[in-house]
Amino acid sequence: MESDKPVKTESKAAGGELEAAGSGVKSNIKEEMALLKKKAAKENIREELENLKDPARTQIYKSIFRVKHEPTPRSRSLGVLTNVFLHLHPAKINRDATRFSYTWGMGGITFYLFIVLTFTGILLMFYYHPSKGQAYRDILYLESDVPFGKLLRNMHRWAAHLMVITTWLHMFRVVLTGSYKTPREFNWCVGVLLLVLTLLLSFTGYLLPDDQLGFWAVTVGTNMARGTPGLGHEGPFGPQLGMTPYNDVRFALLGGSIVDANALLRSYIWHCIAIPTIASVLMAVHFWRVRKDGGISGPAPIALTSEMKGPGARAVKQSVK
Amino acid sequence: MDWGQLWTIASAPDNVPIVALLFLVPFFTWMGFKQARANDRLAEKLEADPAMAKTHHRKTWPWKPHWSKEVHVWPFLLRVEFLATIIVTVLLFVWSITLNAPLEEPSNPNLTMNPSKAPWYFLGLQEMLVYFDPWIAGVVMPTLIIIGLMAFPYLDSNPLGVGYYTWKQRKVAVGAFCWGFVMWISLIVIGTFIRGPGWVWFWPGTTWDHNAAVYEVNRDLPVLLGIKTQPWQAVFGLVVVGAFYVAAGLLIHLLITWSKFEKKIFERTTMLQYLVFQFFAISILLSMPVKLLIRQVFRIKYVLLTPWFNI
Numbered sequence: 311m312e313s314d315k316p317v318k319t320e321s322k323a324a325g326g327e328l329e330a331a332g333s334g335v336k337s338n339i340k341e342e343m344a345l346l347k348k349k350a351a352k353e354n355i356r357e358e359l360e361n362l363k364d365p366a367r368t369q370i371y372k373s374i375f376r377v378k379h380e381p382t383p384r385s386r387s388l389g390v391l392t393n394v395f396l397h398l399h400p401a402k403i404n405r406d407a408t409r410f411s412y413t414w415g416m417g418g419i420t421f422y423l424f425i426v427l428t429f430t431g432i433l434l435m436f437y438y439h440p441s442k443g444q445a446y447r448d449i450l451y452l453e454s455d456v457p458f459g460k461l462l463r464n465m466h467r468w469a470a471h472l473m474v475i476t477t478w479l480h481m482f483r484v485v486l487t488g489s490y491k492t493p494r495e496f497n498w499c500v501g502v503l504l505l506v507l508t509l510l511l512s513f514t515g516y517l518l519p520d521d522q523l524g525f526w527a528v529t530v531g532t533n534m535a536r537g538t539p540g541l542g543h544e545g546p547f548g549p550q551l552g553m554t555p556y557n558d559v560r561f562a563l564l565g566g567s568i569v570d571a572n573a574l575l576r577s578y579i580w581h582c583i584a585i586p587t588i589a590s591v592l593m594a595v596h597f598w599r600v601r602k603d604g605g606i607s608g609p610a611p612i613a614l615t616s617e618m619k620g621p622g623a624r625a626v627k628q629s630v631k
Numbered sequence: 632m633d634w635g636q637l638w639t640i641a642s643a644p645d646n647v648p649i650v651a652l653l654f655l656v657p658f659f660t661w662m663g664f665k666q667a668r669a670n671d672r673l674a675e676k677l678e679a680d681p682a683m684a685k686t687h688h689r690k691t692w693p694w695k696p697h698w699s700k701e702v703h704v705w706p707f708l709l710r711v712e713f714l715a716t717i718i719v720t721v722l723l724f725v726w727s728i729t730l731n732a733p734l735e736e737p738s739n740p741n742l743t744m745n746p747s748k749a750p751w752y753f754l755g756l757q758e759m760l761v762y763f764d765p766w767i768a769g770v771v772m773p774t775l776i777i778i779g780l781m782a783f784p785y786l787d788s789n790p791l792g793v794g795y796y797t798w799k800q801r802k803v804a805v806g807a808f809c810w811g812f813v814m815w816i817s818l819i820v821i822g823t824f825i826r827g828p829g830w831v832w833f834w835p836g837t838t839w840d841h842n843a844a845v846y847e848v849n850r851d852l853p854v855l856l857g858i859k860t861q862p863w864q865a866v867f868g869l870v871v872v873g874a875f876y877v878a879a880g881l882l883i884h885l886l887i888t889w890s891k892f893e894k895k896i897f898e899r900t901t902m903l904q905y906l907v908f909q910f911f912a913i914s915i916l917l918s919m920p921v922k923l924l925i926r927q928v929f930r931i932k933y934v935l936l937t938p939w940f941n942i
């Protein structure tokens with residue numbers, strides 16, 4: 311009995327609360343309706359629309375970009391520094407470094423071509439099987455049936471050729487401006503590796519259509535590996551060291567003694583996975599080092615022959631350090 | 632003149648990059664050397680006028696004292712980069728719409744392509760096969776070129792010319808690189824425009840004759856001189872190659888100590904830098920054209936004969 315009472319009161323109280331809550335909800339809804347009505351007033355809506363006209367003031371924009379886009383030094387610097395893609399750049403650079411005539415834009419264009427190649431390459435991978443017989447048919451299919459397939463293949467091809475050219479021109483520019491000199495020697499070496507990788511990327515891609523052109527180009531190319539001193543079966547000291555067509559470097563490159571299914575698969579993996587990965591890592595190092603070596607080398611004020619320090623200066627400086 | 636043949640080669644879609652290269656390399660060389668000349672003139676003027684050298688901003692571009700030396704990346708660099716990506720994209724679209732990537736018959740190991748050429752950027756190596764055995768042309772030379780390029784900054788002891796175009800202050804380094812670059816491109820051009828079926832030399836404008844029988848004279852220098860037995864052929868060859876290295880070394884030494892200024896740079900060069908530079912300059916930059924001459928003009932295939940390899 312005793313225990314009933316409190317329960318009753320409790321349920322009663324609960325009922326009361328519900329009632330109270332019910333009337334509370336009613337009044338709340340009333341209030342909210344009034345608020346909505348107020349918000350729906352013409353001037354309010356106009357103000358909101360007015361705000362939307364300036365996207366930079368929306369919450370969405372602010373959540374993405376964090377800094378205001380204004381022509382002030384602060385906002386311009388932050389715009390670069392707070393953006394993961396743009397922060398490869400410093401906030402400010404040498405006023406003449408933006409001139410086309412100094413860098414020819416070649417490093418940047420090379421990087422852009424690499425991005426284009428990655429993009430078109432991934433799309434091509436959706437249609438391509440790296441197996442004898444199927445590979446060639448996939449190319450035909452791309453050329454005739456896949457929407458924009460021909461454009462896609464052409465673009466991948468020409469961007470690759472262009473990238474080889476721009477890499478050479480970039481290197482040429484670096485030499486002509488003396489940009490490989492201290493403290494950029496190491497970055498030059500990274501660049502040389504990137505050059506080699508660029509050529510290898512192009513070369514491994516050449517075989518993939520599995521047509522006569524690629525087949526014979528790769529045959530000619532890899533036949534040279536037969537002559538590797540000590541490691542090829544036709545190279546100096548190769549036979550003496552036990553090299554045969556079935557165990558030398560060429561065999562390792564092709565996965566066989568002739569350019570066949572294994573060579574196609576190896577080319578494919580080097581071309582689509584291994585080399586792009588290594589190249590991406592090296593590019594990251596390359597760009598990092600451009601920044602750490604003090605940004606691009608110039609255009610610097612010219613030095614005069616008469617200001618050159620004596621021959622001992624360098625040795626002395628190094629020993630002091 | 633067989634213009635049709637020339638056109639067939641030049642208009643093959645895969646050869647378009649080489650044709651482009653024939654315009655791009657001279658254009659950028661001109662662009663670089665134009666600035667080099669302007670800078671060299673300015674340097675000359677400032678050398679002659681120390682007072683001016685102290686106050687001058689030392690660039691050929693205009694500058695006013697109240698201008699800031701730096702500009703914001705946003706927008707001044709980013710807009711250039713943006714423009715560049717648009718131009719490259721448009722170019723790629725136009726190129727890809729107008730020219731189709733080649734696709735030959737399915738690969739067939741029993742049907743040799745003639746001529747079967749490497750992709751154009753490796754034609755230099757393939758052309759070298761004519762002058763050297765595969766182990767040199769295909770393995771040693773590329774390795775030396777890569778190592779030589781990587782060593783390049785460490786061999787250049789000239790402190791001048793960082794960050795601006797100049798010729799007068801860096802004749803040796805710029806000259807050596809340009810020599811190699813031009814050689815590389817020349818070999819590619821030979822491989823593309825001149826080598827026809829059977830890798831036979833067809834002057835541009837002559838017809839590629841698939842039945843051209845070439846009487847290949849393959850003479851070896853020791854045999855020509857009557858040395859026909861083994862240890863002597865090897866000994867003779869080593870002496871000739873050694874003599875070539877000495878002569879070439881002297882020539883290069885003369886070139887890199889030509890003027891008073893170059894002598895000053897030479898003083899700064901350590902023995903190690905000097906020897907390594909000589910090695911690469913002789914082995915890559917000189918041996919290639921010399922062997923080309925020996926082969927094309929004197930029709931001599933090998934100078935050094937050993938039981939294991941020939942050079």
Ligand code: HEM
Binds near residue numbers: 417498501596600606
């Ligand atoms: C995949 C290939 C490459 C990419 C994407 C790349 C990209 C870049 C970029 C964006 C820059 C900034 C300045 C400019 O645009 O010129 C740069 C600078 C530089 N690159 Fe490369 N590069 C590549 C290959 C090379 C090669 C082959 C070399 C030399 C052998 C090289 C050596 C250098 C050096 C020394 C700098 C510093 C230049 C300076 O301070 O003025 N790079 N690279």
